Amino acid sequence: MHFKRNFVKKIWDLPDHKATSEDVFLNRRQIVKGLGMGGLAISAAKLGLPTEAHASEGDPSASLYPVTRNEKYTLGEGRTLTPERINTTYNNFYEFGSHKQIHAAAQALKIRPWEIAIDGEVEKPMTIGIDDLLNKMPLEERLYRFRCVEAWSMTVPWSGFEMSELIKLAQPNANAKYVRFETFQDESIAPGQKQFWYPWPYVEAITIEEAMNEMTFMVTGAYGKPVPKQMGAPLRLALPWKYGFKSIKSIKKITFTNERPVSFWEELAAKEYGFWANVNPEVAHPRWSQATERDLETGERIPSVIYNGYGEQVADLYKDLQDQPLFM
Ligand SMILES: Nc1nc2c(c(=O)[nH]1)N[C@H]1C(S)=C(S)[C@@H](COP(=O)(O)O)O[C@H]1N2
Ligand SMILES: [Mo]
Numbered sequence: 292m293h294f295k296r297n298f299v300k301k302i303w304d305l306p307d308h309k310a311t312s313e314d315v316f317l318n319r320r321q322i323v324k325g326l327g328m329g330g331l332a333i334s335a336a337k338l339g340l341p342t343e344a345h346a347s348e349g350d351p352s353a354s355l356y357p358v359t360r361n362e363k364y365t366l367g368e369g370r371t372l373t374p375e376r377i378n379t380t381y382n383n384f385y386e387f388g389s390h391k392q393i394h395a396a397a398q399a400l401k402i403r404p405w406e407i408a409i410d411g412e413v414e415k416p417m418t419i420g421i422d423d424l425l426n427k428m429p430l431e432e433r434l435y436r437f438r439c440v441e442a443w444s445m446t447v448p449w450s451g452f453e454m455s456e457l458i459k460l461a462q463p464n465a466n467a468k469y470v471r472f473e474t475f476q477d478e479s480i481a482p483g484q485k486q487f488w489y490p491w492p493y494v495e496a497i498t499i500e501e502a503m504n505e506m507t508f509m510v511t512g513a514y515g516k517p518v519p520k521q522m523g524a525p526l527r528l529a530l531p532w533k534y535g536f537k538s539i540k541s542i543k544k545i546t547f548t549n550e551r552p553v554s555f556w557e558e559l560a561a562k563e564y565g566f567w568a569n570v571n572p573e574v575a576h577p578r579w580s581q582a583t584e585r586d587l588e589t590g591e592r593i594p595s596v597i598y599n600g601y602g603e604q605v606a607d608l609y610k611d612l613q614d615q616p617l618f619m
Pocket of ligand 1: 381382383384385386439440474494516521522523535537539540541597
């Protein structure tokens with residue numbers, strides 16, 4: 292992500308932090324390969340590899356997974372599943388730092404008890420614990436593509452439930468035009484939240500029609516396990532046709548509202564990270580092209596596709612909104 296104020300702009304001069312994060316990761320991978328990790332008695336910790344990258348033991352929801360895959364959602368031609376290790380060690384989660392290597396720091400997040408408030412324009416405002424919610428929702432696995440605004444991409448086997456199921460539970464009234472999501476706020480465990488120039492807590496929002504769309508998925512798991520903390524435990528959003536920043540992590544509050552909320556990145560730089568943020572290779576970011584994306588696994592650049600290839604499911608949402616900046 293790119294930030295407008297000069298005193299932090301420097302770290303953003305390289306799109307996607309090429310020099311500071313990914314190269315480090317690849318070097319480590321090479322080291323492990325070279326040493327023949329499997330056969331040698333060298334611990335991951337000694338090599339500085341994340342041993343806690345998927346610490347789902349002790350998670351009370353662990354026994355729920357794996358869940359049945361919904362075969363309707365496929366990755367598409369030429370796309371393979373991004374290895375778990377890549378997805379769990381290359382993350383954006385600004386609460387824990389403004390770089391990609393936050394997986395260890397994110398383990399400080401306490402995910403039980405975890406209460407989610409559902410409020411605003413609903414018949415049944417409620418506060419519900421994550422394990423109660425998990426019991427009420429029909430869990431399934433879906434393979435989704437994921438495209439970050441920084442022009443890298445991956446694929447993920449998410450587990451969770453369709454947002455429409457949560458809407459049935461909450462029963463929004465006729466005033467509910469938007470859904471606003473809010474992440475936890477606790478600067479005692481999330482050092483990024485001490486950076487006062489960011490408008491914490493992280494907030495995202497979509498329209499009620501978008502929230503009802505079949506693609507809108509509430510994530511509770513990944514790779515057949517509870518979703519790891521660095522990927523947004525215990526509850527995050529997956530909006531695979533939008534740039535990744537819309538897929539808010541570690542949700543504590545879901546508010547149905549009449550007015551369009553302002554999201555975290557929109558507040559920082561509205562011209563770069565707008566409300567709609569649908570993927571479109573033909574609409575460049577003000578500072579870089581969106582025509583292609585770098586596959587995190589192979590490093591290859593592949594062509595980007597409008598709505599990240601999910602036009603069949605979502606294009607109709609936008610047919611009467613052509614006057615809006617749908618792709619920023
Ligand atoms: N709360 C919160 N949610 C967030 C972010 C964040 O910094 N904080 N980053 C977003 C961005 S920019 C991206 S690309 C994805 C990254 O998800 P991943 O780390 O699981 O790949 O999370 C999104 N959700
Ligand atoms: Mo992103």
